[in-house]
Amino acid sequence: MKLCVKTIVRQVHIYQSKNLTRDAIKTLNTHDLLQSLGFVKQTQSGLVHWLPLGLRTLNKISRIIRNRLEKDAKAQELSLSLLSPQALWESTGRWNNGELFKLKDSKGSAYCLAPTCEEEVTSLMGNFITSHKDLPLTVYQIGRKYRDEKRPRGGLLRGREFLMKDAYSFDKTKGDAIKTFAQMNETYGLIFQDLRVPFVSAWADSGDIGGDMSKEYHFLHESGEDTVFKCGSCDHVSNVEKANSYPQKFNDYEGDVNVRYALTIDHDTLICLYYPKDRSLNWNLVLAAIENDVDTSLAGMSNEEVLGLFNAGKNEDDMMLSSVIRVMDCRLNPRSNYPDFPLKQYLKNNFSQLDDVSLVDAEEGEICGACEQGKLSSAKSIEVGHTFYLGQKYSKSLNAKFTTRNNTEEFCEMGCYGIGVSRLVGAIAQVTRDSLGLRWPKSVAPYEISICAAKHDGLSEEIETLLQDWESETLVNQDDKASLGRKIAMSHSLGIPVCIIVGKKQWPFVEIEIRAPYMSGKWHAEFDQFGKEWGWTVENADTDSPQKHRAHKDHLIDVIRVILTDM
Amino acid sequence: MKLCVKTIVRQVHIYQSKNLTRDAIKTLNTHDLLQSLGFVKQTQSGLVHWLPLGLRTLNKISRIIRNRLEKDAKAQELSLSLLSPQALWESTGRWNNGELFKLKDSKGSAYCLAPTCEEEVTSLMGNFITSHKDLPLTVYQIGRKYRDEKRPRGGLLRGREFLMKDAYSFDKTKGDAIKTFAQMNETYGLIFQDLRVPFVSAWADSGDIGGDMSKEYHFLHESGEDTVFKCGSCDHVSNVEKANSYPQKFNDYEGDVNVRYALTIDHDTLICLYYPKDRSLNWNLVLAAIENDVDTSLAGMSNEEVLGLFNAGKNEDDMMLSSVIRVMDCRLNPRSNYPDFPLKQYLKNNFSQLDDVSLVDAEEGEICGACEQGKLSSAKSIEVGHTFYLGQKYSKSLNAKFTTRNNTEEFCEMGCYGIGVSRLVGAIAQVTRDSLGLRWPKSVAPYEISICAAKHDGLSEEIETLLQDWESETLVNQDDKASLGRKIAMSHSLGIPVCIIVGKKQWPFVEIEIRAPYMSGKWHAEFDQFGKEWGWTVENADTDSPQKHRAHKDHLIDVIRVILTDM
Incomplete structure (x- = not known):
């Protein structure tokens, strides 16, 4: 795609705070920085207008995702x-979600503003899919979604209106669906590689959406709200809800012990979960330990309430026959200080105990539960994508069936896959910004190149002509009142990867300042080979940002091409 | 942009009615045809899901608009x-519009789903525009809009959710704003030329939006809900609300006469409007005749009510002093049968009469009011765009000011400009479809080329390889079960402009069937020059659709390039 856009910065300017100081650039939080630089404008809590610069970045991310998905x-x-x-959301029991924005039309029919589209897409595709020949099938959309967050925060990271890529897959069998799930996760890997921002994918709890396989995609950053654990040996990564860990030494904890009571699904067995008092019980690990036979709907109750429920309607004989499972976290020492046992009477025969399981959230430095070898390190992170294997949860509620080769009817096996597109703008800005301002990877920068010149001496125009046929988008700062230094600072704060500085003093040499993060340094090889020929010099190549290059104008395009390829 | 998309029709197929007969294609209304062919799927009255084919067409229209606007x-x-x-809409008095979809968030704040964005954009830009140096400025967006139509109809032509291009201009002076308005109308002309669908632009009444200059863009079609009048001499086009016409012969009407009473804005003068009983009074013409001194808010009252209001609180002396204007439509003959005059007493001095003005909606065959020479012809039409000069209506309500060169403050002069993007999909489908199905202009066809082959004999693949580097998007029908005839019929009904038919019999010659409407016929010249060399023959060149060509495979690309250029 050949585009040579020359946008007069005066136009862009009007969206920006005109007095953005160096100090403000350093200290503003990322959302305010994006606002001050004219990427977005917040209108209400959790709602923004997208301004030209922000929209360009948003559209570039969408384009990367679209290309890979197709x-x-x-x-x-x-x-x-x-x-x-409303009816569609009632069929899956999700109408009463408190975060739905709801409205009625003039005829009184109720709707929600879709926060996600499992219901709609399953109903739509269910009408079209009739035969096994129609499968497999994956559809996606990139569109606005709505969620009436009680406490919207972090600007683009958690808005009430957000741009989302949501994809849905339909397969014949569970095996096929899991293959599709794996293929989509590969595609996600390619998408995040295209974005050029380091990411981790973590096995995750599938939460409300359903199914039992789920992966999250995170950018690691100290400001993140999430925590992921990474094994130093097997590279297994999982989020805190899903991380299984063992202590470096079993039965080594001698402090106070907490107990949490739970019931099996039939409410006939009391489960007593013992774990160190200074740790957090992890219900996913509990479920895994008891093979999913836990009524998790009681998780919000107090211990007394759970016991009350267990004892309700039982006479003394019944109590004697009650089963009890004690589950001991592997960190506990038998000599520890255990709470009193809640039942006065019980038969030893009805009593069982599970030892050496892990029941609590992992901690930095513990042993990886996957390989049982490596040490876990934890990191704060920002979640930017999520994939789910859904099974038949939605196809059953919404009757999405197909006829098999043997003429029987089966429900489709589904998966769903999200990427927060507007969230990515905020997340990338957050993890890449530095003291000079934003610092976009080339892939998502609103413009790849900017040209800054001191005066109308015809030199800027000569460079513009050189770049005429360049396949990149170039921003020319034509603000007559700004000094050259101000223009360069503006280019840097906007996060434009390549800033070309034209001045009479150096002519016919031109300075190039580079802001892009995560460069590989491959340009060194070409520099060594062609540097002399191209009049290409580098001042202080180790500077992280801005990295300062210089080239003869006749080879400017050669040098920029090499540098851009490296981003 | 080089894209070679090969989509397997089996995938597209699943969105389509599998048994779409030739008869159904002929008789279905256009919205149902678009649904049956898998372009859109209606979910509720006035709401649709966009399926892959429809979305491709929608996106192509958006791209054309975007390119021209930028x-x-x-x-x-x-x-x-x-x-x-809510507050923003109250500041312009538009919150009580019955067609707003309204909702409240969990904190009780009320919002509407924006049906148009004058309020938001004026408020946004008003915050940024400070100096005359920030002007002129034009912004636009392409996004979904919402209108709670009581009776949504015509599918995409009048939906409750629709894709709209809305642009807004800000200028320093009325003169500048009118220049911008003219430039935008030129741009609209280019957009509609790019779409390759014949259109007319008509001077229009600016209705609710405000301002006093407004143009509509229409496709002429017998199914349209609108009527436009075109002069055979001066080419002036206007819609019925704005059309001024004269009868072929003045004072020639001798039938019954209607009278309509109105009051001047100060309610001191009674206006008596006389016009032929078989015609409709046109309030815009009334306003023009009385130089806008008419209280149009009384237009809904009966004659008795207007008289009551005029007489209210007046004693006999007052009545004697009442002014009266009689306005006579130029068609009326003095000998006509006039209704009784409503006031019993009045002074001749206070009485005036306007003759020879036109007060009624134009009719086919009357004389153009603009040039007073040509005859008017009327046509049914579908409105697809509208431009407005707004003046300071919104900048005043929302306080969008700038500082002039002389350091005074002025309100911005605005314009707004809409195009119904999703409406265009329905409108283009409607005006181009024929007995074989849809018939997209190349500019908006979901694919430009389709390849149909009888069997897997390697020939289709050879053609695909030839088209590999083609800059066009190609659909390959790989439905093994469909006969060649069925594949061709499918390509034709989907409205793909170029259908390449590959078969062993003709090989190495290939048939090309053309569906695109509005071809200029310029291909004839190249046919005459290169026909022999390229093995290019045409069977029955006068057939409108499908037009049948044939070419040697080695020159297939040459021939297709010529044909596509002509579309």
Whole structure:
């Protein structure tokens, strides 16, 4: 795609705070920085208008995602209606979600503003899929979604209106669906590689969405709200809800012991969960230990309430026959100080005990539960994507069936896959910004190149002509009142990867300042080979940002091409 | 842009009615045809999901609009939040519009789903525009809009959720704003030329939006809900609300006469409007005749009510002093049968009469009011765009001011400009479809080329390889079960402009069937020059659709390039 856009910065300017000081650039939080630099404008808590610069970055991210989904995941693009009728959400029991924005039309029909589209897409595709020949099939859309967050925060990271890529896959069998899930996770890897921001993918709890396989995609950053654990040996990464860990030494904890009571699904067995008092019980690990036979709907109750429920309607004989399972976290020492046992009477026969399981959230430095060898390190992170294997949860509620080769009817096996597109703008800004301002990777920068010149001496125009046929988008700062230094600082704060500085003094040499993060340094090889020929010199190549290059104007394009390729 | 998309029709197929007969294609209304062919799926009255084929067409239209706006109107793209707060709409008095979809968030704040964005954009830009140096400025967005139509109809032509391009211009002076308005109308002309669908632009009444200059863009079609009048001499086009016409012969009407009473703005003067009983009074013409001194808020009252209001509180002396204007439509003959005059007493001095003005909606065959020479012809039409000069209506309500060169403060002069993007999909489908199905202009076809082959004999693959580097998007029908005839019929019904038919019999010659409407026929010249060399023959060149060509495979690309250029 050949585009040579020359945008007069005076136009961009009007969206920006005109007196953005160096200090403000350093100290503003990222959302305010994005606002001050004219990327977005917050209108209400959790709602923003996208301004030209922000929209360009948003669209570049969408384009990267779209390309990969079509090419690598063979997904077809749709665009579903935002107004989703009440009945559909009642069929899956999700109408009473407190975060739905709801409205009624003039005829009294109720709708929500779709926060996600499992209901709509399953109903839509269920109407079209009839035969096994129609499968596999993956569809996606990139569109606005809505969630009435009680406490929207972090600007683009958690808005009430946000741009989302949501994809949905339909398969014949669980095996096929899991293959599709794996293929989509590969595609996600390629998408995040294209974005050029380091990421981790973590096994995750599938939460409300359903199913039992789920992966999250995170950028590691100290400001993140999430925590992920990474094994130093097997590279297994998981989020805190899903991380299974062992202590470096079993039965080594001698402090106070907490107990948490739970019931099996039939409420016939009392489960007593013992774990160190200074740790947090992890219900996913509990579920794994008891093979999912736990009524998790009681997780919000107090111990007394759970006991009350267990004892309710039982006479003394019944109590004698009650089963009890004691589950001991592997960190506990038998000599520890255990709470009193809650039942006065019970038969030893009805009593069992599980030892050496891990029941609590992992901690930095513990042993990886996956390989049982490596040490876990934890990191704060920002979640930017999530993939789910859904099974038949939605196809059953919404009756999405197909006829098999043997003429029987089966429910489709589904998966769903999200990426927070507007969230990515905030997250990338957050993890890449530095003291000079934003610092976009080339892939998502609103412009790849900016040209800054001191005066109208015709030199800037000569460089513009040189770049005429360049396949990149170039921003020319034509603000007559700004000094050259101010123009360069503006280019740097906007996070434009390549800043070309033209001045009479150096002419016919031109300075190039580089802001892009995560460069590989591959340009060194070409520098060594062609540097002399191209009049290419580097001042202080170790500077992280801005890195300062200089080239003869006749080879400017050669040098920029090499540098851009490296970003 | 080089894209070679090969989509397997089996995938597209699943969105389509599998048994779409030739008869159904002929008789279905256009919205149902678009649904049956898998372009959209209606979910509720006035709401649709966009399926892959429809979305491709929608996106192509958006791209054409975007390119022209950026290049020719120097407009910058934004994307505003859909949730627009109550207070903003109250400041312009538009909150009580019955067609707003309204909702409250969990904190009780009320929003509407924006049906248009004058309020938001004026408020946003008003915050940024401070100096005359920030002007002129034009912004636009392409996004979903919402209108709670009581009776949504015509599918995409009048939905409750629709994709809209809305642009807004800000200028320093009325003169500048009118220049911008003219430039935007030129850009609209280019956009509709790019779409390759014949259109007319008509001077229009600016209705609710405000301002006093307004143009509509229409496709002429017998199914349209609108009527436009075109002069055979001066080419002036206007819609019925704005059309001024004269009868072929003045004072020639001798039938019954209607009278309509109105009052001047100060309610001191009674206006008696006389016009032929078989015609409709046109309030815009009335306003023009009385130089806008008419209280149009009384237009809904009966004659008796207007008289009551005029007489209210007046004694006999007052009545004697009442002014009266009689306005006579130029068609009326003095000998006509006039209704009784409503006032019993009045002074001749206070009585005036306007003759020879036109007060009624134009009719086919009358004389153009603009040039007073040509005859008017009327046509049914579908409105697809509208431009407005707004003046200071919104900048005043929302306080969008700038500092002039002389350091005074002025309100911005504004314009707004809409195009119904999703409406265009329905409108283009409607005006181009024929008995074989849809018939997209190349500019908006979901694919430009389709390849149909009888069997897997390697020939289709050879053609695909030939088209590999083609800059066009190609659809390959790989449905093994469909006969060649069925594949061709499918390509034709989907409205793909170029259908390449590959078969062993003709090989190495290939048939090309053309569906695109509005071809200029320029290909004839190249046919005459290169036909022999390229093995290019045409069977029955006068057939409108499908037009049948044939070419040697080695020159297939040459022939297709010529044909596509002509579309």
